[in-house]
Amino acid sequence: MADLQPGLAAPPPVAAEAITTQQRNQARMAARRFLRHRLAVTSLVLFVLVVAFAFLGPLLWSYDHTVDRAIPASTPPSMAHPFGTTTAGQDVMGQVMRGTQQSLKVALTVALISTTVGSLWGAVAGLYGGWVDNLMMRFVDVILVVPLLVLVTAMAGNVRGGTSWWAVALVISAFIWTGTSRVVRGVVLSLREQEFIEACRAMGASNSRIVLRHLIPNAAGPIIVAGTLAVAFAILAEAALSFLGFGIQPPDTSLGLLIENARAAPFTRPWLFYPPGVFIVLIALTINFVGDGMRDALDPRQTMTRR
Amino acid sequence: MAVYTMRRLLAAIPVLLAASVLCFLLIDLSGDPLGDLRVAQPPVDPAVIASEEVRMYLDRSVPQRYLLWMTGIGGNGDIGLLQGKFGPSVRGPAFDIGAEIGARFLITLRLVVIALMMAIGLAIVSGVISAVKQYSTVDYLLTFTGFLALAMPAFWIGALIKEGGVWANRELGTGFATIGAASADTRGFTAWESFTDAAAHLFLPTLALMLTGYAALSRYQRASMLEVLNSDYVRLARAKGVRNRVVIRRHALRTALIPLTTVSALVIAGTIDGAIIIERIFQWRGLGDFFLESVSTNDSYSVMGWLMLSGIIVVTANLVADLLYGVLDPRIRYG
Numbered sequence: 258m259a260d261l262q263p264g265l266a267a268p269p270p271v272a273a274e275a276i277t278t279q280q281r282n283q284a285r286m287a288a289r290r291f292l293r294h295r296l297a298v299t300s301l302v303l304f305v306l307v308v309a310f311a312f313l314g315p316l317l318w319s320y321d322h323t324v325d326r327a328i329p330a331s332t333p334p335s336m337a338h339p340f341g342t343t344t345a346g347q348d349v350m351g352q353v354m355r356g357t358q359q360s361l362k363v364a365l366t367v368a369l370i371s372t373t374v375g376s377l378w379g380a381v382a383g384l385y386g387g388w389v390d391n392l393m394m395r396f397v398d399v400i401l402v403v404p405l406l407v408l409v410t411a412m413a414g415n416v417r418g419g420t421s422w423w424a425v426a427l428v429i430s431a432f433i434w435t436g437t438s439r440v441v442r443g444v445v446l447s448l449r450e451q452e453f454i455e456a457c458r459a460m461g462a463s464n465s466r467i468v469l470r471h472l473i474p475n476a477a478g479p480i481i482v483a484g485t486l487a488v489a490f491a492i493l494a495e496a497a498l499s500f501l502g503f504g505i506q507p508p509d510t511s512l513g514l515l516i517e518n519a520r521a522a523p524f525t526r527p528w529l530f531y532p533p534g535v536f537i538v539l540i541a542l543t544i545n546f547v548g549d550g551m552r553d554a555l556d557p558r559q560t561m562t563r564r
Numbered sequence: 565m566a567v568y569t570m571r572r573l574l575a576a577i578p579v580l581l582a583a584s585v586l587c588f589l590l591i592d593l594s595g596d597p598l599g600d601l602r603v604a605q606p607p608v609d610p611a612v613i614a615s616e617e618v619r620m621y622l623d624r625s626v627p628q629r630y631l632l633w634m635t636g637i638g639g640n641g642d643i644g645l646l647q648g649k650f651g652p653s654v655r656g657p658a659f660d661i662g663a664e665i666g667a668r669f670l671i672t673l674r675l676v677v678i679a680l681m682m683a684i685g686l687a688i689v690s691g692v693i694s695a696v697k698q699y700s701t702v703d704y705l706l707t708f709t710g711f712l713a714l715a716m717p718a719f720w721i722g723a724l725i726k727e728g729g730v731w732a733n734r735e736l737g738t739g740f741a742t743i744g745a746a747s748a749d750t751r752g753f754t755a756w757e758s759f760t761d762a763a764a765h766l767f768l769p770t771l772a773l774m775l776t777g778y779a780a781l782s783r784y785q786r787a788s789m790l791e792v793l794n795s796d797y798v799r800l801a802r803a804k805g806v807r808n809r810v811v812i813r814r815h816a817l818r819t820a821l822i823p824l825t826t827v828s829a830l831v832i833a834g835t836i837d838g839a840i841i842i843e844r845i846f847q848w849r850g851l852g853d854f855f856l857e858s859v860s861t862n863d864s865y866s867v868m869g870w871l872m873l874s875g876i877i878v879v880t881a882n883l884v885a886d887l888l889y890g891v892l893d894p895r896i897r898y899g
Binding site for chain 1: 874
């Protein structure tokens with residue numbers, strides 16, 4: 258048999274053929290489409306830089322957000338203190354690092370929780386349909402009746418005494434998963450009519466298997482986009498809560514708290530007022546653009562060419 | 565239409581009822597209105613706490629309390645939403661929640677309504693310009709402004725606008741009003757003077773509150789205008805030789821405005837959120853201020869009442885938008 262092998266071996270692929278048969282799976286195609294979206298890529302790079310600033314910065318920078326006797330009070334930006342210092346003797350750059358870190362922790366946790374809960378809720382409602390769907394989505398409607406920030410503030414006000422970042426994250430995510438669930442339900446309603454779900458049923462797949470292995474992966478695009486929107490919303494909501502005094506409490510700090518402390522300073526000591534605000538805008542803006550790029554990249558109907 | 569209106573009105577009732585259960589449970593279960601009293605130093609006489617519990621109806625079970633809060637049957641005559649009474653306040657028996665909300669309602673209403681109107685008006689103008697001049701410099705500029713306004717926290721831009729006003733007053737001698745909804749001393753004002761005074765105090769807060777709503781609305785207006793401009797009947801109008809301005813104004817804009825009614829109703833919820841923050845910054849004694857005060861004093865019936873009030877406003881706005889949709893869009897017929 259061994260002597261037959263060389264004769265049976267396939268001819269080596271021609272160069273042109275090798276190019277056309279290059280493997281292109283879903284993820285790689287999405288990544289390629291995303292990379293062509295210049296604004297989205299720039300935003301992603303900026304966002305990653307902000308994350309690095311918040312989480313790696315404190316390890317490298319010599320000051321943290323607390324009062325230090327060695328820090329001169331209320332000085333404008335200088336080489337030693339690039340963002341200036343506060344009246345009490347804190348380094349603003351150290352404060353902004355810590356604030357961004359706390360705000361990002363809240364936002365990313367909110368995105369994780371709200372996306373998980375929202376997609377499961379929406380997928381189950383969409384798959385079952387009928388009265389289950391009706392009941393589950395009416396519940397979502399009811400939560401959305403009261404303005405979100407009002408609900409969040411009312412809840413957070415009751416969590417007394419040194420609110421930590423995860424408590425704030427829990428309170429915010431308790432309400433904003435509703436948006437994700439609506440989106441996912443809409444997608445699932447159209448998915449469940451398709452043949453591959455019918456095939457799953459014919460093969461005897463359980464409902465939980467259909468939800469977890471087929472519906473949610475196929476709705477990945479809208480789910481990821483909803484996740485990025487949740488990050489942007491959570492950053493703004495956390496900042497608003499801290500600003501109102503119901504979020505993260507001193508001596509810890511967050512971007513909203515930093516702005517609250519510098520509220521009267523935009524024209525007298527601008528270095529206190531602008532950096533935290535710019536970081537909030539930067540995070541919210543870049544994550545929105547990343548979401549936009551992902552929406553286009555993950556849409557299977559998109560062609561490879563950029564619009 | 566009348567049948568449809570009735571049906572929509574009736575459908576809003578269970579939603580509001582369910583929302584009332586949710587609001588009640590959230591606030592009732594998450595905090596103790598007498599928490600501060602219980603841990604006060606020096607300790608408060610247990611008899612006082614017990615009598616406060618009775619006054620706040622805390623001696624009853626949760627379902628009993630909910631029924632009481634809704635209907636007021638079996639209460640002391642100070643509770644029962646359906647009778648228009650909000651319940652007792654932890655801030656003492658003399659503090660009437662309903663009267664307080666009533667006194668502050670108009671102050672916040674004029675802020676919210678004017679900000680919404682301006683947001684909608686500006687959004688229509690800039691959305692149409694963006695769509696007509698798609699991919700031009702103006703379009704990119706407006707789009708970027710919109711994204712920026714969406715990403716900016718309301719309190720940051722609010723504080724900036726307020727301090728900008730203070731700065732301009734000091735350096736340029738302008739007369740921006742930056743504190744409160746009216747001058748501290750309005751005695752002896754004529755009706756006209758009161759009006760101009762209120763208008764002057766409205767200017768900066770409205771500007772701050774308008775931005776978030778404007779950002780979202782102008783994006784929608786641009787998208788819906790673009791869709792209409794690419795539709796067949798607009799192409800037909802152009803082919804017939806109708807002048808460009810007439811096509812845009814009479815053919816395209818009218819249709820493109822319809823979706824805005826629905827989106828505007830959604831933006832109302834965001835504007836209520838924003839009003840709380842803007843009132844805090846400009847030190848208005850409006851409903852937003854009342855809400856924050858109630859949350860920080862753990863005044864549970866005030867907070868519940870406030871949540872219900874904002875819920876009713878949002879539901880009504882959605883209802884009005886739905887009904888307007890039918891009036892504005894002849895393609896929709898309600899059976």
